[in-house]
Amino acid sequence: MARTRPHYGGALRVEIAGDPWQQPGGIARRLVYDGLTHLDPDGALRPALALTWESDSNNHRWQFRIRSGVHFHDGSPLTSAAVVTSLTASCASDCPWGAVKAVGPLVVFTSDSPMPNLPALLAGDAFLIRFATTGDGNLPVNQGTGPFQVTGFNNGVLTLTANENGWEGRPFVDAMEIRAHRPVREQWLDLGVGRADVVEVPAEQLRQAQQQRLNVLTSPPLVLIALQVAETGALANVKLREAVAAAVDRSALYNVIFQKQGEITASLLPQRLTGYSFLFPTGRDMNKARELRGGLTSGQLTLATESDSAMQLAAQRIALNLREAGFNVQMAPAGANYADLILRKLPLAGTDPAAALEQVMRSAGNPIPVTDATPMNLFKVEQTYLGERKLIPLFDLPLAYARGPRVRDLHLRADGTPDLADASLEDAQ
Known part of the structure; x- marks a missing residue:
């Protein structure tokens, strides 16, 4: 019993490829804020x-x-x-x-x-x-009520310490060290030699992580990968937007780039929440794309995405799909928000389909209230919204993290991020 009881103390070391404060899903956000x-x-x-x-x-x-x-x-x-x-x-x-x-x-x-x-x-x-309050050096500091508080940021490492007076009780570990902007390969190397305790496992590398016998925690599909389409400018004509949707080859992206992880989809919500996702066709139809485009010209289109390498590869593949359909597509710099087409990650959390549907549309910049939670109405809302081709769903992906041997009691939250506040270290004293 003493071995299985969580221990207090120690510093948990986490490595990530992105920014710990990014929104949504920054790993530090729910440690500091509630x-x-x-x-x-x-x-x-x-x-x-x-x-x-x-x-x-x-x-x-x-x-x-x-x-x-x-x-x-x-x-x-x-x-x-x-x-x-x-x-x-x-x-x-x-x-x-x-x-x-x-x-x-x-x-x-x-x-x-x-x-x-x-x-x-x-x-x-x-x-x-x-x-916001004024911290040391008169710099603004965002104060939270969460299980950890910020105590330092040096050389790319964010240091959090346990909130002794937290309303949910004190976390088990004394401190959290989050090393940001760390390439996944280096994260895994650090995990292997004991320099890291929790690291990321991108969906497209899940098989590789399993082959390397990493101890991986995987969520259900909780991230919608979708192509956001501008409804003004070059793609103001809905037929051109429909042609873009018909030209994308989801199967190639899913099989090659994302290594068959998650689910192919053409709906906003996953099948597990609604039961009707299969009613939205996911196949590529190049003949339809060419027919819809017809003699319409869009001029040069720009396509952007995040700096994530898999997303960059997916965007490049989508650009090839569109060129095959007769579109003139050029890649925009990573992170550009002015492009005609933006490949995005949108969060899917919770078990309430009406709330999830409203949330994903809000995340896409379309705050449409969902006031009727019946399956028929949810399907109608999705069908109407997707018919405008302002957002083209492609697939739902899981989130995954690997943990080292000294980490105990780690699980994933509903949004797929690790609940580090409940984790403990086996070698803590």
């Missing part, structure tokens, strides 16, 4: 900084009661006013609510439209609660 609500590992909605919530006026008004006795890392008390300030800073326009205000211990949201999915949306990465 939301009003959160999703448990099974995707069910649970209280967090809000202890209870209730709606009235047919979901036009919601009130969330803030948990008492919670403090930010600098000792400031969590208040409803601080929550409103944070949410207002996080969402300046196109919010899931019309207005938000503090009333005593309550945070009250109102809207001219029903907001049935608001509690689930507030569990999202964009609405974590924080506020």
Whole structure:
């Protein structure tokens, strides 16, 4: 029993290829910040900084009661006013609510439209609660209420220390060291020689990780890879956007680049949430693409994506697909947000399909409320939205991480990121 009981102490070493603060999914965000609500590992909605919530006026008004006795890392008390300030800073326009205000211990949201999915949306990465204070050297520091607080950033290593007075209790490890912008190959080498405890495993390298006998934790498909299409400029004509959708070869991307991980899809939500994903055809139709394009000319198109190597390869393959259909496509610099076509990763979390559908459309820049959660209506909303060809779903991918031999009790959250606050180290004293 003593061997299996979690130990307190030690520093957990994590290596990632990206930015620990990136949104969504930055690994440091949920270690330092909390939301009003959160999703448990099974995707069910649970209280967090809000202890209870209730709606009235047919979901036009919601009130969330803030948990008492919670403090930010600098000792400031969590208040409803601080929550409103944070949410207002996080969402300046196109919010899931019309207005938000503090009333005593309550945070009250109102809207001219029903907001049935608001509690689930507030569990999202964009609405974590924080506020800025002045730290050492008069630099602004974002304070949170999470299980860890920021204590340093040197030579690419972000250092977090345990929050001794956290509302959920103290985490097991004393500190977290997150090394950012580390290539995956170097992460795996460090894991092998004991310099890292938790590293990333990209979906396209899952088979390789298993062959190398890494201890891998894998989520269900939680990331939608989709092609976002500008509806103005060169692709203002919907027939041209339909031609783009028909020309993309999902099977080649899935089999070659992403090594048959996850699922091919042409719908916004995965089959496991709705049961109707198969109704959206995923096959390539080059004849249809050429017919739709016909004599229409789009001029030169630009295609961009993130700096992720697999996404870059996928974007290049998509560019070839489109050239075969008669489009003139050039690659834009990595991370460009002005391109006609952008290959994106959109999060898919939770078990509520209505909330997930609204969230993925919001992530794509289309804040469309989903007020009817019946399967027929969800299908209709998807069908109407996808018919405009502003977003072309391609596949759903899992998230995965490998852990070293001294890490215990590590599991993945509902969004696929590792729940490092609950992990412990076997050799901790």
